[in-house]
Amino acid sequence: MVAENYISLSINPLNSSDTLAHAIEEMLHHGTQSLPVLQDGEFLGVVRLEDLENQLDDLQSLSSLTPELFRPAYVQVDSHELEVISAFGVFKCDVLAVLDRNGLYLGSIQASELLYAFAQAISFKIPGGAVVLELASADYHLSQIAQIAESGDARIVALYITEIPGSNRILLTIKLNKENLDGILQTFERYNYDIRAVFAQTKSAVDLMQRYNLLMKWINI
Numbered sequence: 001m002v003a004e005n006y007i008s009l010s011i012n013p014l015n016s017s018d019t020l021a022h023a024i025e026e027m028l029h030h031g032t033q034s035l036p037v038l039q040d041g042e043f044l045g046v047v048r049l050e051d052l053e054n055q056l057d058d059l060q061s062l063s064s065l066t067p068e069l070f071r072p073a074y075v076q077v078d079s080h081e082l083e084v085i086s087a088f089g090v091f092k093c094d095v096l097a098v099l100d101r102n103g104l105y106l107g108s109i110q111a112s113e114l115l116y117a118f119a120q121a122i123s124f125k126i127p128g129g130a131v132v133l134e135l136a137s138a139d140y141h142l143s144q145i146a147q148i149a150e151s152g153d154a155r156i157v158a159l160y161i162t163e164i165p166g167s168n169r170i171l172l173t174i175k176l177n178k179e180n181l182d183g184i185l186q187t188f189e190r191y192n193y194d195i196r197a198v199f200a201q202t203k204s205a206v207d208l209m210q211r212y213n214l215l216m217k218w219i220n221i
Contacts, residue, residue, distance in 0.1 A: 001080075001081045002077070002078045002079060002080060002081065003075045003076065003077055003078065003079040003081070003083075003084050003098050003109060004077045004078065004098065004106070005081075006081065006084065006109045006113065006114045006117060007098055007106065007107035007108065007109060008107065008108055008109060008110045008113055010030065010110070011030060011032070011035070011095060011107070011108040011110055012026070013035065013036040013037065013038045013097075013105065013108065014026060014035050014036065014037045014038070014047070014062060015037070015038055015039070015062075016037055016038065016039035016044060016061065016062050016063040017061050017062070017063065018037075018061065018062055019058065019059050019060065019061055019062075020052045020055055020057070020058040020059070020060055020061075020062065020065075021058040021059060023035065023037075023047065023052055023062060024049060024052050024053065024058065027049045027052075028049075030110075032049075032094050032095050032110065033048055033049045033050070033093070033094045033095075034046050034047060034048045034049065034071075034073070034093040034094055034095045035047065035095055035108075036073075036074075036095065036097040036105070036108055037062055037070060038105055039063065041105065042103070042105070043074060043097050043099060043103065043105040044070050045069075045070025045071050045072055045073065046070070046071045046072075046073035046074075046091070046093050046095060046096070046097060047062065047065070047069055047070060047071070048069075048071070048092075048093060051065075051069050071091050071092075071093060072091075073087070073091035073093040073095075073096050073097065074087075074096060074097035074098065074099050075087050075096055075097075075098060075099075075109070076098075076099060076100075076101065077098055077099065077100050077101070077106055080142060080143060080146045081114070083142055083143070084096065084109060084114060085114065085115070086142075088111050088114075093111075094110065094111040094112070095108050095109070095110055095111070096108060096109045096111075127177070127179060128154075128157065128175060128176050128177045128178055128179055129175075129176055129178060129179050129180075129181045129198065129199060130173060130174060130175045130176065130198070130199040131173075131174050131176070131181060131184070131185065131188070131195060131197070131198050131199075132171055132172070132173050132174075132195070132196040132197040132198075132199075133171070133172045133174070133188065133193045133194060133195060133196065134164075134169060134170070134171055134172075134194040134196050135169065135170060135172065135193060135194060136168055136169050136170075137163075137168050137169065137170050138168070140161075140170060140172065142159075144191070145172070145174065148184060148187045148188060148191065149174070149176055149184060151184075151187060152178070152181070152183045152184035152187065153178065154176040154177060154178035154181075154184060155176065155177045155178075156174055156175070156176060157175050157176065157177050158174075158175035159172070159173070159174050159175070160172075160173040161173075171196065181198060185198065
């Protein structure tokens with residue numbers, strides 16, 4: 001799934017000519033802490049409720065705000081869902097704009113809606129397997145990993161990153177919705193990924209997590 005699939009139908013962007021009072025009212029109405037702002041149809045950035053409430057004059061227009069209050073909180077329309085979740089954490093906003101490759105605003109994603117949909121998707125009732133990779137932090141590229149999984153007709157349904165203390169390396173645990181991982185493992189090896197462990201989930205998520213915890217204990221993390 002990509003960003004386009006999570007665009008909310010309930011979130012309307014603000015206009016740069018809107019007053020701060022109107023923007024605050026819209027955020028309270030939608031139950032969000034942030035909203036995107038457009039000017040003549042072009043994306044300016046995302047403003048946060050906290051920043052607006054700190055302004056002295058709530059009758060001034062959004063266009064009068066200083067540039068740093070407009071956060072570049074957006075994702076590309078074809079961004080992987082895990083990249084979208086990561087972007088929410090990076091920008092500290094609960095609404096992200098979705099832009100096409102030409103920078104055209106297409107809509108917004110609300111964190112609560114995305115996380116609900118994602119939680120449904122990664123239900124541990126879903127059968128599948130998991131693989132643990134060790135790699136340098138600088139070599140972590142989610143798009144490549146997702147592409148490898150998809151090339152093996154699998155989908156990433158959960159992903160966990162664990163830092164290895166005293167090093168610049170990480171352990172990447174990937175849960176996939178497929179039990180036979182042979183082809184995917186061969187591709188990881190071809191891309192020189194260090195495979196530390198492989199788990200086939202045939203009983204339950206509890207069993208998987210027990211074995212994962214044993215692995216963490218074994219490597220003294």
